[in-house]
Amino acid sequence: MGNILFGGNKIFRLWKMENVILANGIGLPAVGFGSYKVSEGQDGTRVVKDALLAGYRLIDTAAMYKNEEQVGKAIKESVIPRNEILLTSKVANTDRGYDSTLRAFDESLRRLGTDYLDLYLIHWPADKAREKDWRNVNAETWRALERLLKEGRARAIGVSNFMKEHLVALSETADILPMVNQIEFHPGWMQREVYNWCVGYGIVIEGWSPLGRTRVLNDPLLIRIAERYSKSVAQICLRWAVQLGVIPLPKSVNPERMKSNIDIFDFTLSEEDMKLIESMPATGESGLSPDNITF
DSSP, X not given: OOOEEEETTEEEEOOOOOEEEOTTSOEEESSOEEOTTOOSHHHHHHHHHHHHHHTOOEEEOOGGGTOHHHHHHHHHHSSSXXXXXXXXXXXXXXXXXXXXXXXXXXXXXXXXXXXXXXXXEESSOOOTTTOTTHHHHHHHHHHHHHHHHHTTSBSOEEEESOOHHHHHHHHTTOSSOOSEEEEEOBTTBOOHHHHHHHHHTTOEEEEEXXXXXXXXXXXXXXXXXXXXXXXXXXXXXXXXXXXXXXXXXXXXXOHXXXXXXXXXXXXXXXXXXXXXXXXOOSOSOOOOOTTSOOO
């Protein structure tokens, strides 16, 4: 079940973690830790430190989350070396465009207290309903990310919440395809069209909100499957994503739940159960999409 890490007077067990390899050869842990809505200040720092001690090595944040300073402080204070942590941030919607994206990246580095990012993403695509020049806005923002990759300041680059139409448009001008697309992904909301497109072009999906809403965790089908494997519904949701090649990004402020969410590598869902989960009707989705984002 992995190595034992000594941290202070406590002993933490690190679960054996699989890796997902990106198009440029960079390996990302098969499960990451999402920091959205992790509180600012000391509490935010403690939560991220707890996640690192629980075994997470992929930490996801964003300029829009307003917690990069707390994430950076947690990494600095952690017993885990920086080069063993895969750190992600995202350019905010208000900073899209070539020059502004480069400036935003520098600001994220400053707040995080690091001189590089392992993964940098465009947080949301420009909205075609509000921006007539949305294709060019996305293309120029992406051109800045390509520069950061070529300069070695970002080890990998990608997008977030891009649907098929955004990806197709971006591919017409990009020198490098996104290596990652982070989307809402959970049982009852796998967004099959964009999932299939990304798989076909070698783009790794990361899943935000991988446990969905309460309706997902209380779904009778998932409860029955969880009972068969003697696992929690949350663990079933996360294992399902991993077996589909998706990197789920669960979030929790509870250390025990953090450990439970990462303890999913000692069982495998059957093909039948995978198909049953994939056949679920729309359940527990957030309702957020590039067409209704106003921030």
